[in-house]
Amino acid sequence: LSSQLVLDEQAARHFVTLLGDVEPAQRHAIEQWISLDPRHAVAFAWARSAWQLTEGLRDIDGQKS
Amino acid sequence: VIDLDERLAWFETDILPHQGALRARLKGMVSSIADVDDVLSETLVRAYAADDWSAIANGKHYMFRIARNILIDAARRNGIVSFGFVADMESLQEDRSTEMGLSARDRLRHAGRIIDNLPLQCGRVFVLRRVHEHSLGEIAVEMGLSISTVEKHLARAVMLLAKGVAEIEEWGVERERRGVEQPVGAR
Numbered sequence: 494l495s496s497q498l499v500l501d502e503q504a505a506r507h508f509v510t511l512l513g514d515v516e517p518a519q520r521h522a523i524e525q526w527i528s529l530d531p532r533h534a535v536a537f538a539w540a541r542s543a544w545q546l547t548e549g550l551r552d553i554d555g556q557k558s
Numbered sequence: 559v560i561d562l563d564e565r566l567a568w569f570e571t572d573i574l575p576h577q578g579a580l581r582a583r584l585k586g587m588v589s590s591i592a593d594v595d596d597v598l599s600e601t602l603v604r605a606y607a608a609d610d611w612s613a614i615a616n617g618k619h620y621m622f623r624i625a626r627n628i629l630i631d632a633a634r635r636n637g638i639v640s641f642g643f644v645a646d647m648e649s650l651q652e653d654r655s656t657e658m659g660l661s662a663r664d665r666l667r668h669a670g671r672i673i674d675n676l677p678l679q680c681g682r683v684f685v686l687r688r689v690h691e692h693s694l695g696e697i698a699v700e701m702g703l704s705i706s707t708v709e710k711h712l713a714r715a716v717m718l719l720a721k722g723v724a725e726i727e728e729w730g731v732e733r734e735r736r737g738v739e740q741p742v743g744a745r
Binding site for chain 2: 497501502504505506508509510512515524527528531532534535537538539540541542543544545546547549550551
């Protein structure tokens, strides 16, 4: 696996973790990870942007049903 | 934490949407796709790390300027500064194009196609969480998986979606410029 792929996977895992109920300590640890290196932040931003992009899927699904 | 949230929000709003335009421009200037990826990645990292990010009025111009500086540094290191290269760098610096690639509606439609083509369990987990708003625990029960496995599938779906979106943005910019066929990955 390339280091970029590993980083992207890690960022996506962190993003998914933050979608759920997260203990403050865990949230803090993820924020520390993002802040540690701009490469982490960029990978995290990609994951979050992709998620936000699909916000409208719910509306489309509602229109279909 | 406030700075982190604000910086991420700025980056996602003012920088990332222009990466497709930059990638499309770089393709005509940089010799191999691997180099394009390297320059683009380094550009995004430097943009995110900017000390004065909150004072940057035009994210696209800022990002293009960073890319230009990276290319100039690389050319100097390799001793390959030609007249053509200088002209390319000037055009990159002066890029005033306003293309934004795809509309929000097009992006969503393409994102839907990417999701349709995700590995089966990844796609199912993603739709249950994102569209039907089931919790990870509910999805785990429904699919007979552990929550940890559900998280892995969802993370993989998010990662694959992000990669697909990046490619589609680039295609959108090129389509706007020249009118090209839809990329295979977006079908």
